[in-house]
Amino acid sequence: MSALREAARFERRLGRLLIVVTWVAVVLLAIGTALLRLAGISPLAGGPPFDPAQLVADLVALEPAGFLWLGILVVIATPLSRVAGAAVGFTKRGEPLMAVISLAILGVIAISILAAQLTR
Amino acid sequence: MVVALGLLAGGAAAGLFGSLLGLGGGVLLVPLLTLVFGLDLRAAVGVSLISVIMTSSAAAGVYLERNVANLRLGMTLELFTAMGALVGGLVAFLIDEQLLALLFSGLLVYVAITMLRAREPAPDDVAGLPPEGDDLDRHVEPPRPDDLASFRSAALAHLSTETYAVRNLGRGVVGSTGAGVLSALLGIGGGIIKVPVMHVGMGVPLRVATATSNLMIGITAAASAVIYVLRDEVDPYTVGPVAIGVFVGASIGSRAAHRVELRVLNLLFVAVLLWTALQMLLKAVG
Numbered sequence: 001m002s003a004l005r006e007a008a009r010f011e012r013r014l015g016r017l018l019i020v021v022t023w024v025a026v027v028l029l030a031i032g033t034a035l036l037r038l039a040g041i042s043p044l045a046g047g048p049p050f051d052p053a054q055l056v057a058d059l060v061a062l063e064p065a066g067f068l069w070l071g072i073l074v075v076i077a078t079p080l081s082r083v084a085g086a087a088v089g090f091t092k093r094g095e096p097l098m099a100v101i102s103l104a105i106l107g108v109i110a111i112s113i114l115a116a117q118l119t120r
Numbered sequence: 121m122v123v124a125l126g127l128l129a130g131g132a133a134a135g136l137f138g139s140l141l142g143l144g145g146g147v148l149l150v151p152l153l154t155l156v157f158g159l160d161l162r163a164a165v166g167v168s169l170i171s172v173i174m175t176s177s178a179a180a181g182v183y184l185e186r187n188v189a190n191l192r193l194g195m196t197l198e199l200f201t202a203m204g205a206l207v208g209g210l211v212a213f214l215i216d217e218q219l220l221a222l223l224f225s226g227l228l229v230y231v232a233i234t235m236l237r238a239r240e241p242a243p244d245d246v247a248g249l250p251p252e253g254d255d256l257d258r259h260v261e262p263p264r265p266d267d268l269a270s271f272r273s274a275a276l277a278h279l280s281t282e283t284y285a286v287r288n289l290g291r292g293v294v295g296s297t298g299a300g301v302l303s304a305l306l307g308i309g310g311g312i313i314k315v316p317v318m319h320v321g322m323g324v325p326l327r328v329a330t331a332t333s334n335l336m337i338g339i340t341a342a343a344s345a346v347i348y349v350l351r352d353e354v355d356p357y358t359v360g361p362v363a364i365g366v367f368v369g370a371s372i373g374s375r376a377a378h379r380v381e382l383r384v385l386n387l388l389f390v391a392v393l394l395w396t397a398l399q400m401l402l403k404a405v406g
Contacts, residue, residue: 008187015184018338022178026367033360036124043124044157047357050349068356075170075363076345078177079338086195097278101195105339108202112343115210116350 010089018082025074032067039064080109123157124361130156131365132372135175139373140380141389145366146172146308147231150224151396154403159358161217161224165307166354169345171366172309176337178367179374183331190328193279193286193318194335197296201310201336202343204300209344212305213351221404224306228397231312232390284325291321296336304344309337 036043041064048054048065050072058066087102134148146168153164183189212220272289279286286292295317299310311333318329348354 011184011187011189011191014191015181015186018177018181018184022174022181025174026364029360029363032356033124033364036357036360037121041357043127043357043361044159045357047355049352050354050356064360065356068360071363072170072349072354072356072359075174075177076342076349079173079180079342082177082180083195083198083339086191098192098195101199105195105199105202108199108206109339109343109346112202112206112209112346113350115206116347119210119213120351 006093010093014082014085014089017085018078021074021078021081025071025078028067028071028074032064032071035062035064035067080106127157127358127361128365131171131362132369133365135171135366135369135371136373137369137385137389138366139175139370140376140385141235145175145370146303146306147228147312147393148396149362149366150307151228151400153358153362154221155396155399161220162212162348162353163355163358165212165220165305166345166348167358167362168307169303169341169348170354170359171363172303172307173338173341173345174363174367175370176309176334176341178371180331180335180338183334188328189331189335190279190281190286190324191335193292193324194332196275196279196289197292197314197318197332198336198339200293201296201300201303201314201340204297204302205304205340205343206300206347208301208304209347211301212344212347215305218404218406220305221400225397225400225404227302227306227308227312228393228400232393232397234312234316235386235390235393284328285323287323288321292317295321300340300343303337303340304347309333310340311337 033043047068050069055066055069057063059070060066083102083105087099087106090096090099090102130152131145131149134145134152138145138148149168149171150161150164153159153167154161159167180189184191276286276289279289295313299313299317302308302313303310311330314333314336315326315329318324318332319326322329324332345354
């Protein structure tokens with residue numbers, strides 16, 4: 001029974017992780033949207049493309065794009081954090097097949113990033 | 121100001137109706153952004169993908185906390201849905217936008233027909249599932265592979281639980297890959313394909329299939345969202361109000377679902393879907 005309890009606890013932990021990270025994303029997007037409104041910029045005005053080098057500077061300068069891009073990155077990272085957490089959890093629980101599947105999923109995402117940059 | 125409120129309200133409506141009717145927001149959001157706000161179809165898909173990840177993550181978190189989703193099955197199929205999304209995300213930039221609009225129109229008709237044919241879940245869909253919080257009896261120790269005749273049946277047994285047996289993994293793999301491709305092309309979560317595949321094709325109870333599909337949607341959309349972001353097809357200014365609207369609408373919808381007369385809403389929604397399909401078709405033919 002302790003293994004079953006542990007499995008249930010593991011899933012609950014992953015669930016909590018998803019909820020917390022989602023709320024972080026919601027807050028970041030809400031701040032970005034509020035700053036957009038304060039700056040009088042229309043949401044259809046066309047925002048800047050993603051530039052990792054500009055992100056910190058935009059955040060420090062309270063630019064809406066900084067918070068919105070960080071929010072978008074956190075949104076995309078949310079399911080990835082769940083898969084990474086699952087990989088660690090499955091490894092700890094001695095489920096190598098599921099751990100490999102988790103890592104393979106992250107591998108596909110890595111290929112997506114690579115493919116997008118190569119075909120840009 | 122009016123545009124921001126319009127996007128917020130539109131996102132909220134898409135999230136609310138999507139949640140009430142068991143659909144992701146994408147099916148409504150993409151036509152709304154293209155037909156009402158004049159966004160380019162690919163830009164609308166990019167915005168929709170981000171919104172879909174956010175709402176599905178929140179819902180999947182709750183499902184996992186309550187031990188309703190089948191984590192092993194979801195992660196196994198996720199691998200294929202992510203591969204499909206990778207292919208779809210790349211193909212989306214090679215396809216003519218009018219063809220995308222045509223595909224979307226076809227999807228809307230398919231969803232409308234599916235909703236018209238939808239029945240109430242059979243009693244065995246929910247029978248045997250534990251009440252909320254009573255999670256310990258649902259799981260069963262997976263049989264050891266050496267106890268079973270083949271790797272295939274061992275894999276299925278590994279994905280099954282005490283209350284239901286998963287079957288036809290091949291159907292799940294094909295369905296998930298197809299759902300991933302469509303998700304990336306059209307900015308939808310793909311639950312409209314995954315849920316019937318898991319429920320009808322693989323013997324997973326409807327409630328578990330819905331929860332597991334929600335779990336998978338995040339990765340499905342993330343695999344293609346990174347492509348859209350890196351190819352500058354995601355506008356952060358539009359994402360902000362729309363994603364927040366969808367999140368709020370979906371949150372309200374999930375709490376109000378049991379108080380709403382869904383039959384009438386269903387019929388009304390089918391009419392809206394068909395009208396939208398016609399508009400998308402007109403857009404496709406220029």
